[in-house]
Amino acid sequence: MTVGSRGEAPVLVGLGEAFGLVLRRELRLSFRRPDQLLQPLVFFLIVTTLFPLGLSVQLSLLREMAPGVLWVAALLSSLLSLDSLFKSDADDGTLEQLALSGQSLTLIVVAKTLAHWLVSGAALVLVSPLVGTALAIPTAAFATMMGSLALGTLTLSWLGAIGAGLTVGLKRGNVLLSLIVLPLAMPLLIFGAGATDRAISGTGALGALYLLAALCVLTCTLAPFAATAALRITLE
Amino acid sequence: MWTWFYRLASPPFVFRVAAALTPWFVALAALTIGYGVIAGLAFAPPDYQQGDAFRIIYVHVPSAWLSLFAYTTMAVAGAIALIWRIKIGHAVAAATAPIGASFTLLALVTGSLWGRPMWGTYWAWDPRLTSELILLFLYVGVMSLRPAFEDPGRGDRAAALLSIVGLVNVPIIHYSVVWWNSLHQGATVAKLGKPSMPGSMLWPLLSMSVGFMLFYGAILCIRLRGEVLNRERQATWVQEAVKS
């Protein structure tokens, strides 16, 4: 099968190894730009501050608004960071190399999206207790809040991967990205904020969490293929 | 075996067929909508609970059904074009998008007008209307994505992929909105339910629905011919048709 005297046939690289290579590269690139990592988190904190400033500081009112405010802020700051998922690779030509690497592009997309979630969504989940305290969410509800945010941000990373795959390389692509992703993210918002709300009022958040988890599983299963198809369309 | 299928999908064939079908669609649509309007406005009795206000159902419900039907058509046509590379699918999707968005808008406006006598306000976040609103956003997303690409072929394919993703989401969105509404049900919000229907109310509704679908078919044929002409403007058959 090998054409020409190339010596022995090359040792091919397995899926797990390739996945690890991509994941490590993404994390390495992210941590070499720590300022870019922090910006969406700071945005998250700023947006959640806007609501008490704009409305009222009465703790009871804050507590009622808290799930919605938290989730809207998480959505918006996730959207900010999603733009960069494929943009840098598309701009410097490495995306083409990835598409021609001999590895499955879907696998590469999964690794990239997971790495992206680890540094954006997971970071958001870790910061959320701060915000929760600021919005008068009782600590008993923190577990549900963080669990729902973890599931929600992961789903959002995937929806965003589809949107980013479609809009990378377009002028004002980030506006289009928001336009595309936000309607698709509305069920997320409903279930996530609903779960947190029920945890605060003590009426049992498990149902909402299960629904959110189902959404997450569905998205994690189907979205990689949609995102890869989107990238191939962009690359043409 | 597939050759006849590809012949069916060839632009000049579709162009001629659409032209032939249009007058039929228009005539039948006029008949069914005419019957529906007259029977619905004049002959159906006023509703026990809602009085005469319910009559807007004859426009609201068919619009809502068509808005979903058009989105499904757009997504399916896009999928056929993406998977089997049958380009007429992209033309159908592009032609159908604004029609579907208009139906969605109509459903929202009529729903809001219906809400006024029911709830005392034009908008009360009723689950069905909220789902329609999100559907409108999905339409706007697809219609904005297509022209954003410099290469129209890529724009078509991107829009097709997005509409497929949207179609998968539509039932999810609908269910989540219903769930959300059940959480926050205010005491005075009555749902925009269809009143229980005796025949004299139901027939005009069915007739209007069929009529709206025929109307959609007519407009689609007209817009599709325009799309085909535009997309195939370099082809010889178009240049000859334009010259003659």
Place this chain on the structure above:
Amino acid sequence: MTTAADGLCVEKVHVWRGDRHVLRGVSLTLGEGELLHVSGPNGSGKTTLLRVASGLLRPEQGTVTWLGRSIAAASAEFQTALAYASHEPALKGDLTALENLRFMVGLKRRVTTAELHASLERTGVAPCADLPARVLSAGQRRRVALARVLAFRAPLWLLDEPYSNLDAAGAALLSALLEEHVATGGLALVVAHHDLQIGSATRRLGLAP
């Protein structure tokens, strides 16, 4: 006589970009030990042809086969045998030259650091191995990209304007590498708008806009 089963075969490929019929029924064959120089003025579709040959762009009509099999059907095998270099050097600015290479080559085959250093040495940028790519000059980046092509150890080279940003020494080096690659049975398709000073095995395909 090169048959389809010997190497790369592009047959009657048509590509439209909007209204422009960029590639009109273009065909080419490339066998072992052959170098094909694709030339033509700007806008004649040279890069488009290369992207079709690499599989990034699916043509509206026509086929591309590698060793007799369609590249769409046998994409993993084709890509493993392919070294593609686009007009951009395709390096991440925040990674060092060595890290860049280790990642891209590592996806295609198991490679040792020593081999990568050797490739960088061969293209004359060994001192740049631990520098982040963004501090390298355009010429150095081009040489690192070349080192990557070498390190892939792939039989088929598809190179788009590989001479850009290279000084005279770099150009001579590239020509020498191409001759060596072809002499050992490799295949190369080079897009360049100027003349290549390479020996006998060069064929030429001219594209018109």
